[in-house]
Amino acid sequence: xLYGLSTSLSKSAPKVHAKLTTRILLTxxxxxxxxxxxxxxPAREVILATTTSTADTGLLDVLIPIFQEKTGYMVKxxxxxxxxxxxxxSRGEADVLxxxxxxxxxxxxxxxxxxERKLVMHNDFIIVGPASDPAKVRGLKSAAEAFSRIxxxxxxxxxxxxDSGTHKKExxxxxxxxxxxxxxxxxxxxxxxxxxxxxxxEKDGYTLTDRGTYLAFQKxxxxxxxxxxxxxxxxxxxxxxVNPAKFAKxxxxxxLAFAEFMVSPEVxxxxxxxxxxxxxDPLFFPDAGKNVDDLGK
Amino acid sequence: MDLIAEGISxxxxxxxxxxxxxxxxxxxxxxxxxxxxxxxxAIGVPLGTALALGRFRGRSAAASIVxxxxxxxxxxxxxxxxxxxxxxxxxxxxxxMYTPAAMxxxxxxxxxxxxxxxxxxxxxxxxxxxxxxxxxxxxxxxxLVWLLVREARLAVLAAVIAGFGRVISEIxxxxxxxxxxxxxxxxxxxxxSMEVSRGNFGEAIALSLILLCxxxxxxxxxxxxxxKGGSTQS
Numbered sequence: 001x002l003y004g005l006s007t008s009l010s011k012s013a014p015k016v017h018a019k020l021t022t023r024i025l026l027t028x029x030x031x032x033x034x035x036x037x038x039x040x041x042p043a044r045e046v047i048l049a050t051t052t053s054t055a056d057t058g059l060l061d062v063l064i065p066i067f068q069e070k071t072g073y074m075v076k077x078x079x080x081x082x083x084x085x086x087x088x089x090s091r092g093e094a095d096v097l098x099x100x101x102x103x104x105x106x107x108x109x110x111x112x113x114x115x116e117r118k119l120v121m122h123n124d125f126i127i128v129g130p131a132s133d134p135a136k137v138r139g140l141k142s143a144a145e146a147f148s149r150i151x152x153x154x155x156x157x158x159x160x161x162x163d164s165g166t167h168k169k170e171x172x173x174x175x176x177x178x179x180x181x182x183x184x185x186x187x188x189x190x191x192x193x194x195x196x197x198x199x200x201x202e203k204d205g206y207t208l209t210d211r212g213t214y215l216a217f218q219k220x221x222x223x224x225x226x227x228x229x230x231x232x233x234x235x236x237x238x239x240x241x242v243n244p245a246k247f248a249k250x251x252x253x254x255x256l257a258f259a260e261f262m263v264s265p266e267v268x269x270x271x272x273x274x275x276x277x278x279x280x281d282p283l284f285f286p287d288a289g290k291n292v293d294d295l296g297k
Numbered sequence: 298m299d300l301i302a303e304g305i306s307x308x309x310x311x312x313x314x315x316x317x318x319x320x321x322x323x324x325x326x327x328x329x330x331x332x333x334x335x336x337x338x339a340i341g342v343p344l345g346t347a348l349a350l351g352r353f354r355g356r357s358a359a360a361s362i363v364x365x366x367x368x369x370x371x372x373x374x375x376x377x378x379x380x381x382x383x384x385x386x387x388x389x390x391x392x393x394m395y396t397p398a399a400m401x402x403x404x405x406x407x408x409x410x411x412x413x414x415x416x417x418x419x420x421x422x423x424x425x426x427x428x429x430x431x432x433x434x435x436x437x438x439x440x441l442v443w444l445l446v447r448e449a450r451l452a453v454l455a456a457v458i459a460g461f462g463r464v465i466s467e468i469x470x471x472x473x474x475x476x477x478x479x480x481x482x483x484x485x486x487x488x489x490s491m492e493v494s495r496g497n498f499g500e501a502i503a504l505s506l507i508l509l510c511x512x513x514x515x516x517x518x519x520x521x522x523x524x525k526g527g528s529t530q531s
Contacts, residue, residue: 047395056495061479076395078476079491093383093394194494217496249384 045074046254049094051165052192054237055079057212057283059274066270067261073254081192083163089114089240092247095255098262100165100210100237102292103172109240116256117240118263121271121284122295125169125235127227128197128214129155129206137206143230144177154185156205160196161188165235170208173232197221210235212283215275234295237284239263263288304502311503318480323507326484329397330465333404337412337460342453345416346442350428360417366410371403375473378403382474395476400484403470408460415459419452420445454523458516465512485511 054060055077064075078085078094082101088094090113097114099105108114127137127146135155137146150157159181160167174181187205189196193213200207201221214225227233239262244252261267268286275283287295311319348360380386382394382402393399423445431441446453468486475482477491485508492501 052494055491058495064479074481076476076478076481078395078478091383092385192494194496220496220498247385249389 044072044251044254045076046096046251046258047076047078047094048096048098048258049078049080049085049088050098051082051085051100052079052194053100053166053210053213054098056192056194057216057275059271059284062270062274063262063267066267067258070261071254071257073257075258081160081162081164082166082168089242092242092250094242095251096239096241096258098237098239100235101168102236102238104168105238105240112243112246114240115243115245116259117238118259119287119290119292120237120239120262121268121286121288122234122236123211123284124228125166125208125233126211126214126225127206127208128200128221128223129226130204130222131224132204133224133226135206138224138226140227141230143173143208143227143233146227147173147177147181148179150206151179151181151183151185154183156185156187156200156203157181158187158189158196158200158203158205158207160193161190162192164193166193166208166210169233169235173208176232197223212275215279215281215283218279236287236292236295300498301502303499305506307499308503308506312507319504319507321480322483322485322488322504323511325397325482326465326486326508327511329400329471329484330404330461333401333408333464334412334457334461336401336405337408338457341409341412341456341460342416342446343442345413345456346420346446348413349417349420350445363410363414363417367414369407369410370469371407371467371471372469372473374403374406375470378406378470378474394474395478395482397475397482399474400471400482403474404464404467407467407470408464411463412456412460415456416446416449416453419449419456422452423448451523454519458519458523461519462512462516465508465515 048060048064050060056079060077060079064077067073068075078088080088082099082104085094085097085099086101086104086108089097090108090111092113097105098120105114105117109117125143127143129135129137135146135149135153137149140146140149159170187199187203189199191199193209194217196207197209197214197217198220199205201223204222206226207223211228214221214223239259241252241255241259242250244250244255268288271284271286272282275281345363348356348363378399379394381388382391382399383389384392384394393402427445427448428441431444436444466486468490471477471482471484472487472490475484475487477483477487483491485504489501489504489508492498492504
């Protein structure tokens with residue numbers, strides 16, 4: 001085709017050159033327009049930034065279709081570490097957040113980045129490790145004591161190392177203990193919970209995990225639950241809407257609709273039974289309307 | 298061993314039953330990577346030819362930049378495209394973040410230097426006599442470019458194969474700018490990674506086998522085209 005064009009215009013070379021450039025530019029433009037039309041953003045979309053733990057357990061796969069059906073919004077779930085989810089929220093790059101790092105979330109509330117923060121559910125963190133348990137932590141009631149024995153015996157500990165909610169919780173335990181872990185035994189994975197569990201299993205190491213992801217992965221792991229039940233190990237999820245008064249580009253109505261949906265009786269009922277069929281126990285406990293301080297009592 | 302068997306049998310049944318989700322994911326993968334390759338081809342071949350033949354200031358600097366770009370890490374591209382496309386980024390008003398279009402843009406940036414660079418070296422390897430001969434036969438600039446590209450079509454097809462292979466297999470950029478949104482921006486690589494992080498190794502193996510089948514089919518079609526071109530040429 002280009003060849004034909006060139007023959008017909010071969011009498012004036014500079015003109016041909018200009019035509020060629022125009023033609024290439026036009027083609028590129030057309031392709032770009034096509035590319036954009038392929039993915040034109042629907043007007044009613046809600047960007048949900050959430051933690052990998054809610055997505056990896058499959059809970060959102062159950063809830064999101066119901067929400068979309070009910071409200072007509074199209075939800076884009078971006079599953080990242082809590083650190084990144086909160087960062088997206090504080091820059092107005094998401095409409096609603098579902099996270100499990102209460103202390104960091106409160107900072108966003110204080111700065112006016114998010115509003116309508118509501119308690120949704122909780123489960124708990126557990127310390128898992130190899131059955132041989134070289135640091136002798138099995139059955140301890142205190143997470144800090146377990147961490148102290150792990151670092152004391154220089155047993156392998158695999159940390160998320162990704163500023164996620166789980167990683168923040170782990171750091172809170174080290175802080176309570178008054179030490180900063182370092183050394184060859186302390187492995188920073190920089191990965192999601194599932195991958196971190198796999199690494200711990202391969203390395204015969206300990207790690208701190210949320211119970212839900214552990215249950216989902218259990219069949220592929222050589223790790224036992226060694227420590228559970230310490231109050232510091234509660235894993236609490238809140239939903240919050242990114243403040244449309246601060247960020248004009250945020251979908252305020254959609255964010256609010258999702259936040260209210262998460263604490264509605266219907267969703268709370270689904271949460272209370274989610275996972276029972278597969279693991280025998282629920283993965284999360286619904287908490288809408290409760291006071292955070294009463295959890296775990 | 299049982300994991301591999303489970304994965305293979307899952308892949309087989311997903312393909313045989315024509316699972317709708319998997320079909321949609323595979324189709325989107327092809328559309329995004331195919332489009333990115335086409336755009337890179339439309340820009341990269343003329344650009345590579347110009348860099349091979351042109352005599353202008355800064356040509357060798359430009360060639361170095363292209364050659365460096367051939368090794369651009371996808372996550373770096375993903376990060377920069379994200380920064381540009383975020384709502385409050387310079388191009389935020391286009392509303393392209395977390396869309397297939399954003400993935401096409403990122404993959405084009407990854408494939409373009411590869412296709413440009415390989416075209417450049419392909420054209421550069423042609424006998425310089427052809428260039429002069431064609432001009433003396435009265436070829437226009439456009440005819441010259443067209444004939445040279447035809448002459449170097451083995452190398453140009455190799456460029457397409459390399460570019461397509463790179464973008465269909467990359468994950469870093471697609472994950473960042475697409476977000477792996479179900480039914481919207483989930484492609485085979487991001488879906489595979491997600492299934493691994495969910496502990497569904499069987500599904501992950503199945504998806505990876507489907508990706509390999511697609512890549513193999515397309516690459517062997519292109520290779521056949523390339524070798525056919527090679528035999529008529531001699």
